[in-house]
Amino acid sequence: MIFRNSDASRRSWSDTFKVYLETATLRMLLLGFSAGLPLMLVLGTLSFWLREAGIDRSTIGYLSWVGLAYAFKWMWAPLVDRMPIPLLTRWMGRRRSWLLLSQLAIMAGLVGMAMNDPHLALQPVVWCALMVAFGSATQDISLDAFRIESADTDRQAALAASYQTGYRLAMIWAGAGVLWIAARAEITGSGSYQPGAWRVAYLVMAASMLVGVITVLFSAEPARRILPPAKNVAAWLDDVLIGPFREFIVRYRWQALLILALIATYRISDVVMGIMANPFYVDMGYSKDEVAAVTKIFGIIMTLVGAFIGGALSMRFGMMRILALGAILSSASNLLFVWLAGHGHDVQALVLVISADNLASGIASAAFIAYLSSLTNISYSATQYALFSSMMLLLPKFIAGYSGAYVDSFGYASFFTGTALLGLPVIVLLWFAARTAPKTAATTTQDS
Numbered sequence: 001m002i003f004r005n006s007d008a009s010r011r012s013w014s015d016t017f018k019v020y021l022e023t024a025t026l027r028m029l030l031l032g033f034s035a036g037l038p039l040m041l042v043l044g045t046l047s048f049w050l051r052e053a054g055i056d057r058s059t060i061g062y063l064s065w066v067g068l069a070y071a072f073k074w075m076w077a078p079l080v081d082r083m084p085i086p087l088l089t090r091w092m093g094r095r096r097s098w099l100l101l102s103q104l105a106i107m108a109g110l111v112g113m114a115m116n117d118p119h120l121a122l123q124p125v126v127w128c129a130l131m132v133a134f135g136s137a138t139q140d141i142s143l144d145a146f147r148i149e150s151a152d153t154d155r156q157a158a159l160a161a162s163y164q165t166g167y168r169l170a171m172i173w174a175g176a177g178v179l180w181i182a183a184r185a186e187i188t189g190s191g192s193y194q195p196g197a198w199r200v201a202y203l204v205m206a207a208s209m210l211v212g213v214i215t216v217l218f219s220a221e222p223a224r225r226i227l228p229p230a231k232n233v234a235a236w237l238d239d240v241l242i243g244p245f246r247e248f249i250v251r252y253r254w255q256a257l258l259i260l261a262l263i264a265t266y267r268i269s270d271v272v273m274g275i276m277a278n279p280f281y282v283d284m285g286y287s288k289d290e291v292a293a294v295t296k297i298f299g300i301i302m303t304l305v306g307a308f309i310g311g312a313l314s315m316r317f318g319m320m321r322i323l324a325l326g327a328i329l330s331s332a333s334n335l336l337f338v339w340l341a342g343h344g345h346d347v348q349a350l351v352l353v354i355s356a357d358n359l360a361s362g363i364a365s366a367a368f369i370a371y372l373s374s375l376t377n378i379s380y381s382a383t384q385y386a387l388f389s390s391m392m393l394l395l396p397k398f399i400a401g402y403s404g405a406y407v408d409s410f411g412y413a414s415f416f417t418g419t420a421l422l423g424l425p426v427i428v429l430l431w432f433a434a435r436t437a438p439k440t441a442a443t444t445t446q447d448s
Helices: 006-010 013-021 023-042 044-052 057-071 077-082 088-092 094-114 122-150 153-185 195-208 210-217 233-252 255-265 268-275 277-283 288-317 319-343 347-375 378-400 403-410 412-421 424-436
Strands: none
Touching: 023 044, 023 057, 023 094, 023 122, 023 153, 023 195, 023 210, 044 057, 044 153, 044 277, 057 122, 057 268, 057 378, 057 403, 077 122, 088 094, 094 122, 094 195, 094 210, 122 153, 153 195, 153 288, 195 210, 233 255, 255 378, 255 424, 268 277, 268 319, 268 378, 268 403, 268 412, 277 288, 288 319, 288 347, 319 347, 319 412, 319 424, 347 378, 403 412
16 A cells, blocks of 8 residues: 655645644643653652651662553553443543543542651552552553544654653653652751651642643543454453464564563663662752752753654664664663762762763663564554563563662662663673564555
8 A cells, every 4th residue: 555645745834833732732742741740759759758768778679669560551451442431431431531530540649648658657658659650550551542542643743742742841840840849848957857848749749630630621532443342252362462472473483582582671771770869869968959950850851862862863873773872871871870879979970970871861762662663563553562661661670679679788889880780681682683683563564
């Protein structure tokens, strides 16, 4: 089938950029904010709070396993895609009902976290964080479907860009904003740890989820996609779970094992190191305002710059070369934290380290997303990409759970050195992957 884009070529630049002012695009900006908010609050920011509350690093490391909810979201994605919610789905539609339910779960979890002090009782905070993580993962599933069904193909790129912008803005608000609010809510002379300040900050974050709730309530349900009923449970499982795996293995044969090993380990240096980053800042004596300004605002901006550079370099020099460059830079930048651990409290040194680390992370992420996209078959694009992205986090998140215990036993310098060394097998896998050069998924699709 030959695709003609004569309408797109006749469209003026003015008309092209007007797509960002359309209702569907602006809606996705707000929903992207709603999607990006919970992630930092149950991972990065929470670890800062826990360390300030006196929770030991080993426990903080184990609690990072809360983030495994994002790695397993593909398991209940078929239910979100097909199962109606009693009464709510009839009133709002399938997509909006699941979005609203997940957002309310996130808000309830954040309020629960705010009303508990981990210094006095850690378990309630953990259960509430789990509620936030599962609600957030479910919101991601629903929102991906909502976005895809909300506009035609030529507007999907604009919707995705708007979504990512809202997502990154939320990460700044949930990272820098919550630290800034907690710092402002502290009472002078009342000690370094004040649970009341964190209570205020997390309640503000819970209220911030109203951005997504209100957007869902005032949005229209996308055109309903009629799903063919499965003949039986076995047929349904085969279509939803087994089919995408089988197609991938048949297409790549023995190379599938190499590719899966690469996917499972590519981001291991960044993910394992990241769990101990905030406890490290607390132990090094950095204030909430310093961490907010340098790591949460400036750091995210540098990540976006790195992603832009990575995307441009991938188009210019090829995806596999930049994939290798990103792996080398991500591992090497962790060694800068070894230097920082021995350097002591120095904001300028922190800016230098964060700049290099986040720039490397952005380059690696851009190349890796392109690589994952190239592996998917268009017939199973959503399912295969979800499986790949989940696999990307599973092993690193599991190993990261032991990061606190490692730091307690060997110190920060040894830990950061170890995370850099974790990247060496990735470089070897990339060398083999580049030499084998398997065919892309595009060659397997059929004309229609």
